[in-house]
Amino acid sequence: MTIELSKAYDPTDVEPRWYAEWIRAGHFAAQDTGDASNAYSIAIPPPNVTGSLHMGHALFCTIQDSLVRAARMRGRNALWQPGVDHAGIATEVVVSRLLALEGKSRKDLGREAFLQRVWQWKEQSGGRITEQLRKMGASPDWSRERFTMDAQCSAAVREAFVRLYEEGLIYRGERLVNWSVAAQTVISDLEVDRAEEDGELFSFAYPFADGSGEIVVATTRPETILGDTAVAVHPDDPRYKDAIGKQLKCPFHDRTIPLIADSILVDMAFGTGAVKVTPAHDFNDYETGKRHGLPFINVLNLDGTINAEGSRFAGLPRFEARKAVKKALNELGLARGSKQHRLAIAREARTNDVLEPMLLPQWYVHAKPLADKALAAVREGKTTIEPVEWVKTWEHWLTNIQDWCISRQLWWGHQIPAWYCAKCGAVTVARETPTACCKCGHDALEQDSDVLDTWFSSALWPFSTLGWPEKTKALETFYPTTVMETGYDILFFWVARMMMFGIHFMGEVPFKRVLLHGMVCDERGEKMSKVKGNVIDPLHLVYGATLDTVVEAANPPGTPADNALKKFKQCYPSYAEKTEGFPAFGADAVRFYLATNPPQAKRINLQLRQLERAKNFANKLWNATRFALPYLEPLRADGADGSLPPASAMSPADRWILSRLALTAQEVSDGLEGFRLDECTTAVRRFFWDELCDWYLEITKAVLNGTDEVAKDVTRRVLANCIESSMRLLHPFMPFVTEELWQKLPDAVRSKRRDGRPAEHLCVASFAEASEFARDEAAEREIAFVQGVITAARNIRGELGIKPKDAMTLILRTDDAAQRALLDRYEAQVKSLTIAHGLTVEAHGPKPKGVGYAVVDGAEVIVPLAGLIDPKAEAARLEKEIAKGKKDLEKCSKVLSNENFIARAAPEAVQSARDEQAALVARLSKLEEALVVVRDAES
């Protein structure tokens, strides 16, 4: 029964079949053995429950799944811990928008009902991203899927909060924070998006209270005048020196504020050199206010309207108030003009709302002591950060760390386990809901309405998912995790915080190695964003999509189609001419392509051509296997031996390809160890395509179609093992196509599991290791010689324009017995690969006329086809070769004529230079003789 494969590989036919199989077999399940030595674990960076798969997810999925699959095949107890986080702000924004469609607000529903709605929404659409990860071939242990809001993770959050509070590492304090009016919550400094925008710098005058003139200041936020509590100048500024200490009259209030001197805040050269100070609404002014003991006047309500402090402007929304204040100053005759001004505006990422610095009480984590331990862990090598470039950034940030504001004024999240006593005002922080105030014992307690920052629960992820605070077998087995792999953009958000909490709560780092990847960008290197219209949905690449669909997904909803298309083509120039959208590249191709990017690349410019190449590679695997399968049929016989034959039975080509395979397996192994998936994929691609397909397969055709049954058996087994091993080496990167093809191979050649048990699927078969195959340098040299001869003959053909249909014969001359033996042995292959009709192997002799000529390792390749060869062209070709040789020889001789080189360089370097020189001299003399003969024929 012969297995037939279609002519071209179709991922849409193959990919959907295997995932369910793997799941059914339970291959992704990790075991809580308690044995940490054989464990390999990666905690997934939990995607937002609101999200859908983007290229960044596809990238981490590829990298992590490749590492995990390789570990699993190597017999490690591999756990890829899956899950999603609750994404406080993002989710609340999404659900609030849905409510808005019904004409309702969050507050209309109330906390309980709103949370119900969020859970409902989460149940409906929260599973989307994990479904999408399955499409990418991800192999986490789904039975352990966690959610940051589930009971286990929530218990961990509460435990962590209470412990930190009891240890004095969490406190409540009033400070200036970034308030989002739109999201109705504070956000952390890290989540602030700053971008330059055009604004207006408005100038106005503060009159001195004593009537002795005025001082002019400027502002981009005139409404903050309502909260000014000083004007500052530089102490050394001669213009204002004498006025320091005087009082200034507030335009809208019946009060005066002082003119103070501050060298930190004030830049004499900017504007008038005088700055208004609003300590409750500006970060620099806040510091200034603390330095000078100024009052802090908050003028904003949480909804962004001006509060009672704003006198007649009270109740106006902030931007209305800005206009009104300007108008009023004009009317008072205090306006002193305005000008266009570029300034960096802070916005909240999800709502794009302008953030307002506000003085509000919030909960903080005292970060310094935690950060010091995280720093030490990396310095001591307990955790390594790769690529190493990031270590400096890590150091810089952690040494200058600010306390972490962990409270958010949201409903969706872990409510802070702190209760305030209505009677004495004391705070009770507890694991279980308390019934009495810890101080006065009264029972009138109200829980803090805020929730914790999502990153707080994410920071516990590597151990909360394993059951902490319980002492579980899972923790014992998999903590510390082996690798943390994520984007460099969340080094601070997440990696640093996991390190701090991991060390603090577990007493051990949460991961031994950190691997940071870059950002997937468009073809021009621009970060993907809907605003730019360059977002590509990875699943559109996997399954294919029409151009309309692709372009629609690239832009925000509602973008006009023609405009969207134009933007898209600008971002992806290689698609400028196309009309048909994406073909189904398949998950394997997307993965393979993503894996070819080195980890130190900060930007990964999505190159659709490269992706196409990856798809073609899958097709190559398919077709090479399709070609080989019929020849492997005898291995399906009962009791057939599919193992590698002894070296003594193998031909040089057999030993050569296995030697290359050994090298490749080593490169893949090294690449995995060093997180250089680019090197892994390059190595296997080269092996399979350039070596196995282009040479070995071609060489074996003559044998497999021949009559020598013993040779056929040997070749068949070598070929089968090469293909089988290639599938094993590639499986972590391209799980679907390799599984499909591996399943089609005869049983006798399919590898077992690492522990010797049979492997029903490739995904649990033992990984291919270099030790399975022998390096054979002699065979490598021999085949390199045969390849050299073939390439030289092809070169003559190509350069001289000898068409394939032109009958060509070859004369190969060498006095070296080993070379002659090889050429005899591979006569059929040399002929077929050069399309030569005849071939003679003989000893060196006088140069014949009218021939194409080349020298390979001292052997001569002669193409005696007088009728076909243009002597002029051949002369030109030889001259080019000679010029190249002379240049090399010159370099070589120059080095060797340097006495210092002979004396100081490594002896091997000197020897190899001498060998090189000798070979070049010999080669050149042969080529020059040949040139003379050609010129003879010409004249």
Added chain:
RNA sequence: GCGGGCAUAACUCAGCGGUAGAGUGCGACCUUCACACGGUCGAAGUCACAGGUUCAAAUCCUGUUGCCCGCACCA
């Protein structure tokens, strides 16, 4: 302003002390019995610039120029 990074073939990027690499693209040829999602051959780089260390530098050091990314930013 402070810190970090990058400048290598037309493009995207490897290499990081011993004679310049890959893929794509480009030019020519080939539908030869797995694959045109293929095959063969070819052209193409003074490795940003200037110094220095070394027998030897794309590779190490210093400076210059040009880009990029963080952090802090002018009221």
